[in-house]
Amino acid sequence: MEIKILMYKFLLVFCLILLLLRTLCDAYCYFRPPRKYGCLSNENLYVFGATWKTEECYQCRCKITGMTCCSLVSMPKKYDKVNCVALFHKKSCSIRVVKRTNPDIHCKVYNGVG
Template sequence: MHFNQPGNSQCGASGGKLCKTWTGFQQTLDQKYLALALLCALPSVLHAACFVKPDMIPGMTHCQDDVDKTWHPVGASWRNSACMDCDCGGCCQAYSTPTGFPDDCVSVFDSKACEYKVHKKNDPSISCHIFSAVGK
């Protein structure tokens, strides 16, 4: 089955109502695919917990952690007290944040382990299953 698509010899010079409908349908479909692609990409961008530091100065041998104010040799990597994995080029969050778990559970951040623990609200000794998380 062939539709009278714009540019098709069956559309003619005037385009006709079917050609205009087809064009509108194509534009709507294209916009929906673009919106879907953006929506799929946004969660990773919105929850990307990384930052890049300005370019290093040539000949630089050490850089300073912005949180702990400690100095590190160029090429080294470390985890700071804010649970960020860093190098001289920048830092990224070292943990994932749970976004989906049972309603009778709660997430609590363990700053020593740099991770969220999810457990029953009424019994912290019972861990809960995490369905989804963002980050890292």
């Protein structure tokens, strides 16, 4: 009985640690369980050990434990949102922050995520 209580306490502490780490992490990632022979992404089956970049700008890795995909795009958070706008470039998986009135002028970005 004591072993079960210790296991529950351990699992509770472990889950709390995971929740805290999630709030500290800035990169956006997601996880999917594996299939029998690999990982399924956008109707493509990838073998275990494969890595690839998706059209949506995610870097994915297929492992026996599952598929993990993390965003390659750094999202600007703190900038002048009144006078500036963030423009997404799908080909380069990047975002530029420029003046609304003149896209040739870059705006200062103070903080980003990713």
